[in-house]
Amino acid sequence: xxxxxxxxxxxxxxxxxxxxxxxxxxxxxxxxxxxxxxxxxxxxxxxxxxxxxxxxxxxxxxxxxxxxxxxxxxxxxxxxxxxxxxxxxxxxxxxxxxxxxxxxxxxxxxxxxxxxxxxxxxxxxxxxxxxxxxxxxxxxxxxxxxxxxxxxxxxxxxxxxxxxxxxxxxxxxxxxxxxxxxxxxxxxxxxxxxxxxxxxxxxxxxxxxxxxxxxxxxxxxxxxxxxxxxxxxxxxxxxxxxxxxxxxxxxxxxxxxxxxxxxxxxxxxxxxxxxxxxxxxxxxxxxxxxxxxxxxxxxxxxxxxxxxxxxxxxxxxxxxxxxxxxxxxxxxxxxxxxx
Amino acid sequence: xxxxxxxxxxxxxxxxxxxxxxxxxxxxxxxxxxxxxxxxxxxxxxxxxxxxxxxxxxxxxxxxxxxxxxxxxxxxxxxxxxxxxxxxxxxxxxxxxxxxxxxxxxxxxxxxxxxxxxxxxxxxxxxxxxxxxxxxxxxxxxxxxxxxxxxxxxxxxxxxxxxxxxxxxxxxxxxxxxxxxxxxxxxxxxxxxxxxxxxxxxxxxxxxxxxxxxxxxxxxxxxxxxxxxxxxxxxxxxxxxxxxxxxxxxxxxxxxxxxxxxxxxxxxxxxxxxxxxxxxxxxxxxxxxxxxxxxxxxxxxxxxxxxxxxxxxxxxxxxxxxxxxxxxxxxxxxxxxxx
Ligand SMILES: Nc1ncnc2c1ncn2[C@@H]1O[C@H](COP(=O)(O)OP(=O)(O)O[C@H]2O[C@H](CO)[C@@H](O)[C@H](O)[C@H]2O)[C@@H](O)[C@H]1O
Ligand SMILES: Nc1ncnc2c1ncn2[C@@H]1O[C@H](COP(=O)(O)OP(=O)(O)O[C@H]2O[C@H](CO)[C@@H](O)[C@H](O)[C@H]2O)[C@@H](O)[C@H]1O
Numbered sequence: 300x301x302x303x304x305x306x307x308x309x310x311x312x313x314x315x316x317x318x319x320x321x322x323x324x325x326x327x328x329x330x331x332x333x334x335x336x337x338x339x340x341x342x343x344x345x346x347x348x349x350x351x352x353x354x355x356x357x358x359x360x361x362x363x364x365x366x367x368x369x370x371x372x373x374x375x376x377x378x379x380x381x382x383x384x385x386x387x388x389x390x391x392x393x394x395x396x397x398x399x400x401x402x403x404x405x406x407x408x409x410x411x412x413x414x415x416x417x418x419x420x421x422x423x424x425x426x427x428x429x430x431x432x433x434x435x436x437x438x439x440x441x442x443x444x445x446x447x448x449x450x451x452x453x454x455x456x457x458x459x460x461x462x463x464x465x466x467x468x469x470x471x472x473x474x475x476x477x478x479x480x481x482x483x484x485x486x487x488x489x490x491x492x493x494x495x496x497x498x499x500x501x502x503x504x505x506x507x508x509x510x511x512x513x514x515x516x517x518x519x520x521x522x523x524x525x526x527x528x529x530x531x532x533x534x535x536x537x538x539x540x541x542x543x544x545x546x547x548x549x550x551x552x553x554x555x556x557x558x559x560x561x562x563x564x565x566x567x568x569x570x571x572x573x574x575x576x577x578x579x580x581x582x583x584x585x586x587x588x589x590x591x592x593x594x595x596x597x598x599x600x601x602x603x604x605x606x607x608x609x610x611x612x613x614x615x616x617x618x619x620x621x622x623x624x625x626x627x628x629x630x631x632x633x634x635x636x637x638x
Numbered sequence: 639x640x641x642x643x644x645x646x647x648x649x650x651x652x653x654x655x656x657x658x659x660x661x662x663x664x665x666x667x668x669x670x671x672x673x674x675x676x677x678x679x680x681x682x683x684x685x686x687x688x689x690x691x692x693x694x695x696x697x698x699x700x701x702x703x704x705x706x707x708x709x710x711x712x713x714x715x716x717x718x719x720x721x722x723x724x725x726x727x728x729x730x731x732x733x734x735x736x737x738x739x740x741x742x743x744x745x746x747x748x749x750x751x752x753x754x755x756x757x758x759x760x761x762x763x764x765x766x767x768x769x770x771x772x773x774x775x776x777x778x779x780x781x782x783x784x785x786x787x788x789x790x791x792x793x794x795x796x797x798x799x800x801x802x803x804x805x806x807x808x809x810x811x812x813x814x815x816x817x818x819x820x821x822x823x824x825x826x827x828x829x830x831x832x833x834x835x836x837x838x839x840x841x842x843x844x845x846x847x848x849x850x851x852x853x854x855x856x857x858x859x860x861x862x863x864x865x866x867x868x869x870x871x872x873x874x875x876x877x878x879x880x881x882x883x884x885x886x887x888x889x890x891x892x893x894x895x896x897x898x899x900x901x902x903x904x905x906x907x908x909x910x911x912x913x914x915x916x917x918x919x920x921x922x923x924x925x926x927x928x929x930x931x932x933x934x935x936x937x938x939x940x941x942x943x944x945x946x947x948x949x950x951x952x953x954x955x956x957x958x959x960x961x962x963x964x965x966x967x968x969x970x971x972x973x974x975x976x977x
Binding site: 308309317381382404409458463464465484486488580581610612 | 917
């Protein structure tokens with residue numbers, strides 16, 4: 300690995316982020332193996348409301364897969380401590396909060412759900428088979444479609460926290476779905492930068508990120524890379540080969556295929572980095588964006604291992620510092636053997 | 639505290655951020671007292687290179703205050719593991735990296751320094767007197783002025799990490815200064831949003847944030863508030879009363895006055911939240927911005943307690959979730975007694 304390389308500042312044209320690559324930082328007293336595994340206590344199933352048989356300890360269920368069976372594989376439920384409320388009215392600020400006239404306030408209408416990915420406490424997402432992971436992806440898709448029926452919902456964020464350092468407060472394998480009454484900041488800025496790229500080059504920025512040096516692997520419908528300006532060491536993007544606007548257009552066959560590549564990537568990270576804490580985030584398009592009108596939009600899945608926290612520099616500047624060059628991370632990940 | 643209040647989404651017109659306020663989130667299994675104090679082991683001074691007498695274990699010194707004495711109070715030194723290198727040449731990408739033509743690459747030229755805030759291992763910044771804190775602020779100022787002499791430096795970020803969960807790898811009280819060859823993303827976006835506000839209202843957005851509900855305290859030259867759309871629970875901004883463009887215009891008298899208010903805020907946070915991990919960040923203006931040309935720029939100091947990590951939602955959307963309404967946090971902080 301080129302760890303004696305000089306630092307570089309790279310700019311990502313998709314997420315519009317600047318990242319400092321600095322191998323020297325890796326030599327600070329700390330290393331890339333996470334100190335403790337992400338799930339130190341995976342067996343406390345007696346106390347866990349997400350386990351099969353404990354359904355009554357959860358907030359109400361929205362649906363389960365398969366339908367109408369006590370022997371479920373995936374459950375989508377309401378979050379018991381929701382960040383947004385499904386029963387709030389949408390009121391913009393003006394008359395409500397006249398003293399904040401210079402600030403924008405929207406009441407916190409929205410949806411906050413939890414997806415329980417397995418009935419069994421000790422099972423991680425990467426332990427499931429490709430087609431079982433496909434079921435989880437189909438659950439996301441179905442819930443997104445339901446949320447889109449609400450007029451005020453503009454964007455749906457699907458994400459996963461694995462391990463305490465990635466923010467997880469529950470160890471049972473799960474992910475979350477939030478239906479938002481706004482288009483969030485990263486999405487607006489992604490739209491602007493992808494549009495700019497498209498107008499400059501006539502191409503979709505995401506169709507272009509594939510390069511031999513950065514490629515990790517590929518499946519029938521997807522490929523995975525370490526992005527050119529990864530914010531996180533060993534960050535991975537899984538990208539549909541077909542230029543596709545919305546995640547929820549995923550069909551069953553593609554869901555299983557994505558399940559296969561996602562499983563492989565999670566196993567590689569787990570093997571290489573000792574079950575690191577990680578987040579994943581689906582970056583899709585706002586509800587009302589038609590592919591025909593927005594030819595530059597292309598959804599993808601970002602997987603972000605959390606090997607080191609951030610500090611005041613990142614909060615202050617919005618620039619991340621990554622000690623591992625993407626080319627080096629891609630080479631390592633290509634070679635990790637998970638069989 | 640209005641913890642049964644409905645959630646709200648607020649937009650900050652200064653940092654251009656959207657934040658979800660959701661008291662319900664506070665009821666998740668966890669609470670606002672940080673579980674472990676930020677500095678669990680403040681006495682391992684035998685091993686600490688930042689302690690007086692261990693100067694030879696550090697990267698080279700840039701200067702000390704007072705000058706030319708072995709009995710120093712503040713040292714500014716090079717970072718031994720710098721994110722940017724002071725001896726790199728600035729080269730833009732085109733010919734160097736033709737394969738990345740669609741991406742922007744800058745070589746990692748820049749400066750990365752450490753400010754040791756006290757010779758004594760067990761002393762925290764808030765233990766110093768207002769005039770001693772003033773000395774630390776003057777050290778920042780002097781170093782910024784030196785860095786501005788380098789033609790390629792466009793912005794200087796001063797920040798502090800206190801406690802492991804705020805990213806600190808060293809427990810001896812210190813802060814960091816980075817001289818950057820770019821204007822970082824948060825700064826560009828702050829410039830745009832403050833300009834917009836100014837053009838809409840004819841006023842500086844930061845001069846306007848002071849309100850009775852959000853005010854915590856004030857000194858001769860500064861006031862402190864919880865910002866209207868705080869990303870972090872109990873976040874504090876310290877703002878110069880005079881509309882002032884650059885932090886490094888601070889004179890000695892104002893430095894002591896700011897030292898006084900900063901000490902008070904840190905003591906209040908420490909008392910209320912049990913020595914929480916925190917970051918602080920100086921948000922100033924790029925080197926080349928003249929006050930006369932940029933009437934909307936106004937520097938300030940952001941203090942961000944780190945009571946809970948972030949997760950996939952924040953990474954994915956750029957929206958933070960804050961369980962404490964700023965009005966409630968300001969009321970609590972006004973009332974904390976630190977005498
Ligand atoms: N019995 C029950 N029924 C239904 N739901 C239940 C439940 N018990 C707990 N829950 C919910 O289950 C969710 C579990 O989520 P995670 O473990 O992924 O992280 P959490 O949302 O707590 O916070 C992390 O993710 C968020 C969003 O990124 C960050 O704001 C935060 O800082 C980070 O710690 C929680 O949101 C909780 O409210
Ligand atoms: N003998 C010595 N002489 C000189 N310098 C020495 C030294 N020994 C150590 N150092 C330097 O001292 C600094 C101490 O800094 P902090 O404890 O504030 O956090 P750090 O920079 O490690 O990382 C935190 O802050 C950065 C920036 O926000 C984040 O990228 C990161 O994730 C987070 O953990 C380190 O940068 C280290 O390189």
